[in-house]
Amino acid sequence: MRSLIIGSSGGIGAALLAASGPNAIGLSRSQHGLDITDEASIAAHLGAQETPFDRIIIATGALELNGARPEKSLRALDPAAMSAQFALNAIGPALVLKHALRLIPRDRPAQIATLSARVGSIGDNALGGWHSYRAAKAALNQFFHTGAMEIARTHPMACVALIHPGTVATKLGADYSGNHPTTPPDQAAQNILDVLNGLTPANTGGFFDWQGKAIPW
Ligand SMILES: NC(=O)c1ccc[n+]([C@@H]2O[C@H](COP(=O)([O-])OP(=O)(O)OC[C@H]3O[C@@H](n4cnc5c(N)ncnc54)[C@H](OP(=O)(O)O)[C@@H]3O)[C@@H](O)[C@H]2O)c1
Numbered sequence: 398m399r400s401l402i403i404g405s406s407g408g409i410g411a412a413l414l415a416a417s418g419p420n421a422i423g424l425s426r427s428q429h430g431l432d433i434t435d436e437a438s439i440a441a442h443l444g445a446q447e448t449p450f451d452r453i454i455i456a457t458g459a460l461e462l463n464g465a466r467p468e469k470s471l472r473a474l475d476p477a478a479m480s481a482q483f484a485l486n487a488i489g490p491a492l493v494l495k496h497a498l499r500l501i502p503r504d505r506p507a508q509i510a511t512l513s514a515r516v517g518s519i520g521d522n523a524l525g526g527w528h529s530y531r532a533a534k535a536a537l538n539q540f541f542h543t544g545a546m547e548i549a550r551t552h553p554m555a556c557v558a559l560i561h562p563g564t565v566a567t568k569l570g571a572d573y574s575g576n577h578p579t580t581p582p583d584q585a586a587q588n589i590l591d592v593l594n595g596l597t598p599a600n601t602g603g604f605f606d607w608q609g610k611a612i613p614w
Pocket residue numbers: 404405406407408409410425426427428431432433434456457458459460485512513514515561562563564565566567568569570
């Protein structure tokens with residue numbers, strides 16, 4: 398299997414790259430200069446890849462961004478921080494999906510997955526808080542769900558999926574996991590790959606947790 402891991406410098410991304418076999422390629426901002434908030438950078442880096450990939454996983458993202466912590470109240474909403482959240486956690490992966498399409502085959506199964514988060518679920522939101530991260534992940538979910546329908550017309554054997562990795566011991570959530578039990582990145586990566594191995598084209602457009610259970614939108 399030939400895989401491409403985008404965000405391969407991150408806690409989960411590095412573990413996904415390590416667990417994806419000898420034919421996996423990693424791309425990241427700190428190691429390769431790929432900035433997913435810049436479409437020209439996405440086009441250049443993905444355009445330089447040899448096709449096809451059987452699996453592409455987008456493992457980029459941030460909870461705390463440019464020093465802005467996730468909001469605890471409406472009073473904390475700041476337009477610049479909100480825009481930055483959407484640029485990284487929603488628009489960036491959507492543009493990666495746009496440019497990744499040419500990298501997957503039309504005539505055999507392939508997958509494009511992105512790491513979303515359960516807190517992006519509106520149906521599952523009973524706590525509030527983290528307004529912009531939640532909203533950006535909800536927008537990400539809609540971008541991939543909508544994109545999956547369109548991709549199914551030209552790539553009927555493809556599966557586009559949104560995966561919640563669980564609470565994972567990485568830099569991203571280190572200050573926020575509290576007493577919540579965390580999963581080591583290598584275990585989280587294996588869980589994600591197990592879920593992806595079980596998905597078929599019939600699952601395209603779905604939002605799944607690390608156990609493969611569907612999460613409400
Ligand atoms: N950890 C958790 O508990 C948890 C829970 C739910 C969902 N998730 C989701 O899982 C994904 C990965 O999280 P993680 O825990 O592995 O975080 P992490 O260790 O902080 O890694 C974040 C990754 O995002 C990359 N990145 C940030 N800004 C970027 C940009 N503008 N362009 C390109 N790459 C950029 C970083 O690249 P550089 O370091 O190279 O700059 C790094 O590879 C995120 O989408 C997160 O929302 C994580």
